[in-house]
Amino acid sequence: SKKKAPIIKKAVEGEMSGEVPATYLQLSDHVEFVLDEAAASELTRFDTPWLVKDCSWEDNILKKKAVIWLADTIGKPVLKLTEEDYNNHGMAQLAVEQGPVYNINIDIFNQIQHTITGWPGGKPDADDSQRPERALPAKKRSIIFSPHPDDDVISMGGTFIRLVDQGHDVHVAYQTSGNTAVWDDDVLRYMEFAIDFTNSIGEDSGHLHKLYEEMRAFFPQKQPNQIDTREIRNVKGFIRKTEAISGARYAGLPDDHIHFMALPFYETGKTKKNAVGEEDILLTIELLQKVKPQQIFAAGDFADPNGTHLVCFNIILAALARLKGKEAWVDDCWLWMYRGAWHEFETYEIEMAVPLSPQEVIRKRNAIFKHQSQKDRPVFPGDDAREFWVRAEDRTRDTAQRYDRLGLAEYEAMEAFVRYRF
Template sequence: MARLNLLEETRYEKLPVSVYSDAKTASVAVANRIAKLIKAKQARGEKTVLGLATGATPVAVYGELVRRHKEEGLSFKNVITFNLDEYYPMKPTAAQSYVTFMYENLFSHIDIDKNNVHIPDGTLDADEVVAFCVEYERKIEELGGLDLQILGIGRTGHIGFNEPGSAPNSGTRMVTLDDLTRRDAARDFGGKADVPTKAITMGIGTIFKAREIILMAWSKKKAQIIKKAVEGEISGEVPATYLQLSDNVEFVLDVEAASDLTRFDTPWLVKDCVWDNQLKKKAVIWLANEINKPVLKLTEEDYNTHGMAQLAVEQGPVYNINIDIFNQIQHTITGWPGGKPDADDSQRPERALPAKKRSIIFSPHPDDDVISMGGTFIRLVDQGHDVHVAYQTSGNTAVWDDDVLRYMEFAIDFTKSIGEDSTHLQKSYEEMRAFFPTKQPNEIDTQEIRNVKGFIRKTEAISGARYAGLQDDHIHFMALPFYETGKTKKNSVGEEDVLLTINLLQKIKPQQIFAAGDFADPNGTHLVCFKIILAALERLKGKEEWVEDCWLWMYRGAWHEFETHEIEMAVPLSPQEVLRKRNAIFKHQSQKDTPVFPGDDAREFWVRAEDRTRDTAQRYDRLGLAEYEAMEAFVRYKF
């Protein structure tokens, strides 16, 4: 019976999927399979031929294999490897090279024969590439093919660098990279302009011949493309869908990457559910959107014909369900994000007391505060709350080099205009002008350049916070050390990061904390900064009385928004407030027009913010709620 139930749950899935609680657990499971394969073939005196992938996805797998080599004696002497791909052109010594990646994460730490390592050559002359690719294929075939191929998946659905339009029988070849792929790689290269436009990749046909194929994916960012690859129709537009034709493939996912699959996203379509309030709310909102009806107009027939008959039977009549969910959504709306004084707060998202709260807005980068919750920020100040803002990082990697020269030129001219000696400034300026033309992709800036970039973002943040109504002594710059590497790759969180946060919290003793919960941030800074706040609060909890009365609200907006059923506080903005928020964002001039790291969204940050808050308001409107110009959404974190 259990097997039948599982088959029913997974009936939309066209290939085997294994889901693990987190990426680490899943990575250990994959590493275990690789280790078993190597040992089994060693026992038979045979070589193991592995197809390997790069990128963030397999890093923990390689880490576990290295651990097993060092601590458990796993040997790689009988292993031969073929990597999926390499950028072209690309020097093997470059920081972005997959040669560098593989040696840093695996090969330098194990006993593999370096003659058994094969990675596409990014240094070839263009007229040598075809012959190299033919020879790459020949070597794989001569060894009897790949025993096991591990894969990641790009957000275009590419496997290797087989972008949309790739043929299912394609072999190793030169390809042109999709624009989204290049935008996703921009962080590694210090900007999209420096990302190569081409790559050499193993073909889908080559991958398909492997005796085992494991595709891995972690995080919510991959959920949408995973759903297409697992449940969608086979199409060249999503190359990973070709894996549905294989009898030897398995997708290994963490819960976040699997979250859009039908059995997790809309489980009522495939099984009976335990209808807790959150699932009921999600289902009713889904139904209203699915058939384009306001919540209060949903009928029993709508429930029955869309997989929700069980809910109607167990908790009906359906009109009572509709009213309950409508009221819950309505109660999330408030024009008083700090709580409404002298009001019944039993149906409001925030407490009425204290009437004037100490609030702190933590902003991972110097502009997340106004981009993601600028309207609420201004509203809190206007309503008389004691508002502080804390900029957790300097953001000094996200400033164009040209801006540095522009500000330096201003400083030199200003210094001269007041009769001061500008010799030192002029010398620094000349050194910067000499450095920039020779700067390699993602090369670390000099300390002076990093300082100037940090100053640029600091002054912009001050201007934005002042526009929102704050005095200077309520504007805090934390410059958390984990960020200050000068590189896009940051250090691990250290004790000082947590202590700096604890010290600020002890100084302010807030009743409200607003923190970025936008973990789709492609740079990863939002999640790191959020974890630092949690670590600080955990240490303070039980030791300081104010912590017990402190609520933590998560905001989003820079990268994507909360789903409607998740929202616990929705702050409506008038047209005038939308304009005030826009003006606050405009204070961040270095991020206007084209920011250094725009992610996969070509729109400017202020446009994204307005479009997303307008969309949130329209989602409420379609459900039958009042029509507002825009809404900023929040979810309370219960720590």
Template sequence: MARLNLLEETRFEKLPVTIYPDAKTASVVVAQRIAKLIRSKQAEGGKAVLGLATGVTPIAVYKELVRMHQQEGLSFKDVITFNLDEYFPMQASSAQSYVTFMHENLFDHIDIAPENIHIPDGTLPQDAVAAFCLNYEKQIEDLGGLDFQLLGIGRTGHIGFNEPGSAPNSGTRLVTLDNLTRSDASRDFGGKENVPTKAITMGIGTIFKAREIILMAWSAKKAPIVKKAVEGEISGDVPATYLQLSDHVEFILDEGAASELTRFYTPWLVKDCIWSAQLTKKAVIWLAGEVKKPVLKLTEEDYNNHGMAQLAVEQGPVYNINIDIFNKIQHTITGWPGGKPNADDSQRPERAEPAKKRSVIFSPHPDDDVISMGGTFIRLVDQGHEVHVAYQTSGNTAVWDDEVLRYVEFAIDFDESIGKDVTQLKGIYDNMREFIKHKRPNQVDSQEIRNVKGFIRKAEAIAGARYAGLPDSNIHFMALPFYETGKTQKNAVGEEDVQLTMELLQKVKPHQIFAAGDFADPHGTHVVAFNIILTALQRLKATEKWVEDCWLWLYRGAWHEFETSEIEMAVPLSPQEVIRKRQAIFKHQSQKDTPVFPGDDAREFWVRAEDRNRETANCYNELGLAEYAAMEAFVRYKF
């Protein structure tokens, strides 16, 4: 019976999927499977032939293999590896090369023979690439093919660098990279303009011949493309769907990457559900979107035709369900994000008391506060709450080099105008210009350049917070040490990061905390910054009584927004408040027009923010609620 139930739940899935609670647990399992294969081949007197991937996804797998080599005696002397791909052109010594990646993360820490390592050669003249690719294929074939192929998946659905349009029988070849793929790589190269436009990649046909294929994906950021690859029709538009044709493939996911599969996202379509209040809310809002009706106009036929007959029977009549959900959504709307004084707060998202609250807005980057919750920020100040803003990082990697020169030139001119000696400053300026002239993509800036970039972000953040109405005493710059590497790759969180956060919280003793809640990227600054806050609060909870009365609200908006069914507080903005928020964002001039790290959204940050806030308001309106110009959304985190 359990087997039948599982088959019913997974009936939309066209290939085997195994899900683990988190990426670390899954990575250990994958590493153990690779180790088992290596040992099995060694016992037979043979050599394991592995196809390996690069990128963030397999790093924990390689870390575990290194640990097994160092602590358990796993030997790689009889292992032969073939990497999936390499940028072209690309020097092997470059920090962005996959040669560098593989040696730093695996090869330099194990006993593999150098002659057994094969990585596409990005240094070749272009007219020599075709012959190299044919030989790469021949080397694999001469060894009897790949025993095991490790894969990640790009957001275009690419495996290796087989972009949309790749043929299912394609071999190793030179390809042109998709625009989104290059955008995703831009952080590693110090800007999209530095990302190569081409790459050498194993073909889908080459990958398909492997005797075992594991595709790994972590985080909700990959959930949409995972759903297409697992449940979608086979199509060259999503190359990973070709894996549905293999009898030797398995997708290994964490819960985030699996979150949009039908059995998790809309489970009522595949099984009987335990209808919790949250699941009911999610299902009714989903149904309203599917049939394009306000909640109060949904009928029993709508429920029955969309997999929700069980809910209608157990909790009906459906009109009562509709009214309940409509009221729950309506109660999330408030013009009083700090609570409405002297009001009944039993149906409001925030408490009425104390009437004047101490609020801390944590901003991972110096502009997240106004981009994501600028309207609420201004509203809290206007309503008389004691608002503090804490900028957790300097944001100094996200400023263009020419901005540095412009500001230093200003400083020189100003000092000269008041008769100061600028000899030393001019010397520093000359050194900066020389450094920038010869700077390599993603090279760590000199300390002086990093300082100026940090000063630029700091000045902009002060201007934005002052515009929102804060006194300088309530503007805090934490410059958490984990961020200060000068590189896109940051340090691990240290004790000082947590201590600095605890000290600020002890000083303010807030009733409310607002923190960035965009966790789609598990290695992004937002999730790291949030975990620091959470660690600090959990430690303080043991000794500080005020923590028991402190509520933690999460915001999004710079990159993604909460689903309507998740929102617990929706703060409507008037057209005038939208303009005030826009002006606060404009104070961040270095991030306007074209920021250093724009992501895959070509819109300016202020446009993204307004569009998302408008979309949230439209979602509420389409469900049958009042029509607002815009809305900022929040979810309460219970810690």
């Protein structure tokens, strides 16, 4: 997996060290590392192959990656790179085959520039030949799939708000309940509120109080990885549901455009989930048939600790595969992947970059803040100690700064997307 790539690079190419005992295997002539593509991605021959071998520069993605790498490595904007820069950094072959280098620089600069758009749903009445999204239809039906009830605003909150502001018919679909990612004491707080409210309107809260006492007795004796009771899981799910509604309303959605799928594969009450079942796919097909979107946004950030993002993405692909060839709207539907909660796309991968103003960054932050149970210290923070809203702002600011260093316009922040061609 991608998570293993840094330590694989150290083991295979790093200096020998007792801190990484595997580095001593480099002394042997009879060692073979068997890796998948993701784990090998940071090795020189895969990450920067032009440094160790001749490359096929007809591959535009490789060329774009190499020129961006060169600009970053020597700290120059793309349009200031020289033939000497190419020759001194393993890219002489590219300069000879496709030079002069200034023409290469202009080509790559233009490709990067054409990813930038303030119109994530397409700009009406504009030439879209150099834009990442189609101009028509001017008002699109868009659906944002969010694996957990906060991935939408964390990863693409600014674009979400922009799509609504620009008049598109936007839906959001929360694929799982997220009910394993709520602290136990939050359950008691909400139960206490429910009991007080029930009493305040003159109703009998006896049953609620009994459940509350059972919960209070359960939590101190709860063992690691022990499954919560059905009632506790329900309360945790309700907490995340109300937060998601609040966030989506803040982004401008009416309630009938907010969908809670509660896909069954997730509902184990444990960190480990069930395998995807037929019902997961059928529920997704049903929603897609209802909306018939021209645009789908889905989480392409597969580094989440429990693997839910990848499972949710594959469910969408399975649903689209069944619909393709049967329903005409699928042929006109584009699928955009977003990241943000755990990773960000590399600059050379980005196909649509949506710039955010300082005010839009604040609006996005406010949408994330609606998810109060994930604030301060989430249950599953992963290896990153930063809060989700801080991660989101740091990553989008970094993306904007990367574009700026390459010689593009300087923005406060940018949300990045890659199109998945299914």
